Amino acid sequence: MLAVASMAFLVAYAVRVLATGLPQAALDLCLAVTMAAWALFAVDYAVRWRLSGQGRRFVRRHVLDTVVLLLPLLRPLRIVKAYEAIQRRHGQPRLPLHGRVMAYSGLSTLLLGFTGALAVFQQERDAPGTTMPTFGDAVWWTCATLTTVGYGDVAPVTPLGRLIAVGVMMIGLALLAAVTGTFASWLLQVFAREDDERPPGS
Amino acid sequence: MLAVASMAFLVAYAVRVLATGLPQAALDLCLAVTMAAWALFAVDYAVRWRLSGQGRRFVRRHVLDTVVLLLPLLRPLRIVKAYEAIQRRHGQPRLPLHGRVMAYSGLSTLLLGFTGALAVFQQERDAPGTTMPTFGDAVWWTCATLTTVGYGDVAPVTPLGRLIAVGVMMIGLALLAAVTGTFASWLLQVFAREDDERPPGS
Amino acid sequence: MLAVASMAFLVAYAVRVLATGLPQAALDLCLAVTMAAWALFAVDYAVRWRLSGQGRRFVRRHVLDTVVLLLPLLRPLRIVKAYEAIQRRHGQPRLPLHGRVMAYSGLSTLLLGFTGALAVFQQERDAPGTTMPTFGDAVWWTCATLTTVGYGDVAPVTPLGRLIAVGVMMIGLALLAAVTGTFASWLLQVFAREDDERPPGS
Amino acid sequence: MLAVASMAFLVAYAVRVLATGLPQAALDLCLAVTMAAWALFAVDYAVRWRLSGQGRRFVRRHVLDTVVLLLPLLRPLRIVKAYEAIQRRHGQPRLPLHGRVMAYSGLSTLLLGFTGALAVFQQERDAPGTTMPTFGDAVWWTCATLTTVGYGDVAPVTPLGRLIAVGVMMIGLALLAAVTGTFASWLLQVFAREDDERPPGS
Numbered sequence: 001m002l003a004v005a006s007m008a009f010l011v012a013y014a015v016r017v018l019a020t021g022l023p024q025a026a027l028d029l030c031l032a033v034t035m036a037a038w039a040l041f042a043v044d045y046a047v048r049w050r051l052s053g054q055g056r057r058f059v060r061r062h063v064l065d066t067v068v069l070l071l072p073l074l075r076p077l078r079i080v081k082a083y084e085a086i087q088r089r090h091g092q093p094r095l096p097l098h099g100r101v102m103a104y105s106g107l108s109t110l111l112l113g114f115t116g117a118l119a120v121f122q123q124e125r126d127a128p129g130t131t132m133p134t135f136g137d138a139v140w141w142t143c144a145t146l147t148t149v150g151y152g153d154v155a156p157v158t159p160l161g162r163l164i165a166v167g168v169m170m171i172g173l174a175l176l177a178a179v180t181g182t183f184a185s186w187l188l189q190v191f192a193r194e195d196d197e198r199p200p201g202s
Numbered sequence: 203m204l205a206v207a208s209m210a211f212l213v214a215y216a217v218r219v220l221a222t223g224l225p226q227a228a229l230d231l232c233l234a235v236t237m238a239a240w241a242l243f244a245v246d247y248a249v250r251w252r253l254s255g256q257g258r259r260f261v262r263r264h265v266l267d268t269v270v271l272l273l274p275l276l277r278p279l280r281i282v283k284a285y286e287a288i289q290r291r292h293g294q295p296r297l298p299l300h301g302r303v304m305a306y307s308g309l310s311t312l313l314l315g316f317t318g319a320l321a322v323f324q325q326e327r328d329a330p331g332t333t334m335p336t337f338g339d340a341v342w343w344t345c346a347t348l349t350t351v352g353y354g355d356v357a358p359v360t361p362l363g364r365l366i367a368v369g370v371m372m373i374g375l376a377l378l379a380a381v382t383g384t385f386a387s388w389l390l391q392v393f394a395r396e397d398d399e400r401p402p403g404s
Numbered sequence: 405m406l407a408v409a410s411m412a413f414l415v416a417y418a419v420r421v422l423a424t425g426l427p428q429a430a431l432d433l434c435l436a437v438t439m440a441a442w443a444l445f446a447v448d449y450a451v452r453w454r455l456s457g458q459g460r461r462f463v464r465r466h467v468l469d470t471v472v473l474l475l476p477l478l479r480p481l482r483i484v485k486a487y488e489a490i491q492r493r494h495g496q497p498r499l500p501l502h503g504r505v506m507a508y509s510g511l512s513t514l515l516l517g518f519t520g521a522l523a524v525f526q527q528e529r530d531a532p533g534t535t536m537p538t539f540g541d542a543v544w545w546t547c548a549t550l551t552t553v554g555y556g557d558v559a560p561v562t563p564l565g566r567l568i569a570v571g572v573m574m575i576g577l578a579l580l581a582a583v584t585g586t587f588a589s590w591l592l593q594v595f596a597r598e599d600d601e602r603p604p605g606s
Numbered sequence: 607m608l609a610v611a612s613m614a615f616l617v618a619y620a621v622r623v624l625a626t627g628l629p630q631a632a633l634d635l636c637l638a639v640t641m642a643a644w645a646l647f648a649v650d651y652a653v654r655w656r657l658s659g660q661g662r663r664f665v666r667r668h669v670l671d672t673v674v675l676l677l678p679l680l681r682p683l684r685i686v687k688a689y690e691a692i693q694r695r696h697g698q699p700r701l702p703l704h705g706r707v708m709a710y711s712g713l714s715t716l717l718l719g720f721t722g723a724l725a726v727f728q729q730e731r732d733a734p735g736t737t738m739p740t741f742g743d744a745v746w747w748t749c750a751t752l753t754t755v756g757y758g759d760v761a762p763v764t765p766l767g768r769l770i771a772v773g774v775m776m777i778g779l780a781l782l783a784a785v786t787g788t789f790a791s792w793l794l795q796v797f798a799r800e801d802d803e804r805p806p807g808s
Contacts, residue, residue, distance in 0.1 A: 585790030
């Protein structure tokens with residue numbers, strides 16, 4: 001349910017940013033969907049807070065939910081959770097643990113990267129001296145940032161755009177850590193298994 | 203056999219992109235070789251599919267083969283497989299496991315990087331406002347991208363060139379993960395061995 | 405006590421660099437606070453040296469303290485120590501070990517990054533051909549450097565600014581290593597736990 | 607002995623590249639020292655080859671020596687070996703294993719980075735459209751490359767300079783892997799020790 005709202009939020013936000021040629025009514029509809037999704041999250045958060053009867057400790061224990069409530073652009077992370085739930089329902093997870101970590105990292109990065117590109121593009125599009133006049137430029141910039149390559153041929157120039165860009169950089173750092181860490185631990189497991197199989201005298 | 207076809211594909215593609223001064227007949231020959239290699243892969247894929255009698259599950263189980271069929275530029279990965287097979291035939295692998303992981307990573311990166319440089323160069327060469335007029339520039343850009351340094355003095359500007367560039371970036375991320383992960387697990391093995399050798403009281 | 409002096413040092417330094425519009429008296433006050441904090445550190449260092457009665461070995465054993473004395477901009481690291489002490493006083497640390505490593509890495513990076521941005525900004529602000537006329541540009545440059553993205557749209561041009569910038573790059577390298585290493589070891593622990601829980605025959 | 611020759615090689619090469627204001631005789635002397643050091647290495651290599659009586663296998667078994675002979679700029683690596691030998695002579699190594707890995711990585715990176723900066727500077731200094739007119743620019747470029755930040759405000763433009771630059775990038779990749787890998791394995795050891803100390807019921 002919340003995953004659907006997340007998806008609706010993301011789609012409506014994307015349409016509002018990208019489809020500037022739409023009539024005003026459609027844009028208003030998108031804004032309404034965005035707001036409604038946000039309100040739904042707020043209500044869900046409030047209800048769970050009340051039901052838990054934990055007072056302030058609820059906020060501390062659900063840091064991720066609180067952050068997502070305040071920073072709606074992180075909301076697509078919810079979709080990853082839903083994806084996980086769906087996979088569970090179809091019986092055993094098909095991928096081993098390493099594969100699952102990679103799949104979730106990839107999916108999260110994809111969703112957050114797309115959202116980040118949208119948000120930065122919204123800020124930068126009409127800024128004087130902008131380097132990303134089209135959404136394609138914004139996506140290109142996002143890819144170069146997420147892999148920590150950072151060419152610099154396209155880069156945000158507005159303060160708000162740069163603030164969001166720092167968030168995208170951090171996601172890139174996390175992606176790098178996830179890929180490297182997963183590979184390292186996978187390699188260690190392979191080595192451990194090979195050691196077991198080999199006769200000890202060799 | 204398929205490795206030879208891969209190699210022929212790569213060489214013919216490289217000649218077609220780089221040797222623009224050749225007579226038309228030679229270029230046509232290269233194109234023909236490229237197409238023949240692709241067709242060979244398609245036939246091989248189809249035959250194996252039929253023989254397996256698995257229907258749709260074959261596609262899911264041979265993801266890499268399917269991807270390579272659709273994205274022919276990934277085909278050089280086949281050469282790595284052939285290299286592995288040749289080494290096996292010469293008796294025991296000479297390198298320990300860490301060395302083998304590094305050798306395969308290096309060889310894959312080299313082949314894919316070269317193919318990526320070719321593909322990006324083909325797209326960018328004649329684009330207006332291009333930053334890579336010569337193939338040397340394209341190779342330089344590829345090296346800076348694969349190591350995630352990314353100077354930005356040379357960078358693709360066409361949409362298709364940038365799409366391929368994102369693929370090159372991902373290979374760079376994978377290379378980084380492979381180098382770091384291999385080193386970390388090698389270090390851990392060295393430490394574990396040293397712990398065993400040292401008397402426990404020290 | 406020393407942490408308070410560190411904080412005073414950092415705040416006074418920040419005010420002196422950023423608030424150029426202040427009357428001369430206020431700037432002098434900031435300089436005085438900076439110098440006083442430095443003197444306090446020197447006295448503390450000297451007293452501890454005397455009391456230890458170790459002579460030269462003291463310098464070798466307290467490398468960090470010596471470096472911090474000579475490079476006052478690294479002093480904010482003291483605040484991290486104080487933060488740790490405060491957390492200890494409040495009973496058990498709430499975070500598990502991985503979380504603590506991440507928290508300390510993050511806090512150190514934040515403080516050192518802010519200090520580095522201040523120091524580089526002080527050098528670069530009025531340099532001819534500068535690319536960071538405002539402090540916002542300096543912070544943006546610092547973020548792009550700490551994540552090793554490095555766009556290059558903003559970059560120091562003075563020798564002293566570049567020297568400090570190399571220090572910031574090294575902090576970025578350390579941050580990358582800390583994030584990746586923590587994730588890899590966390591993942592390995594998760595895998596080890598899962599292996600234990602699963603019946604051995606599966 | 608060979609380490610002294612390496613050091614002499616490095617110093618003479620640095621003087622020849624940097625001190626262009628020297629009289630011709632001094633430059634000739636530097637060239638002579640460089641050549642003599644190279645010749646010494648070649649003789650040492652030849653003598654060891656003969657004495658080993660291994661024929662071609664010697665080349666395969668001493669890959670590093672062969673590479674260093676052909677690429678004299680990698681020779682400073684010899685100094686690291688000498689540093690290790692000196693430390694051993696002073697009794698037990700003072701640093702634990704992780705510290706030693708970091709020290710050797712740092713020393714190698716410092717020496718190779720300095721040599722790389724010299725070599726790239728020699729190629730780029732007088733190239734048309736150069737971005738590194740002074741040696742300070744070359745050092746700045748080297749630092750930005752070794753940390754894989756890569757601003758791109760300074761970048762080589764000549765083919766030979768770029769070839770050497772690719773080598774510097776690879777050293778940067780190796781440094782990143784060494785730092786990250788060392789941190790990850792150190793963290794894992796700390797966690798393992800903490801697990802041992804804690805009572806198993808907690």
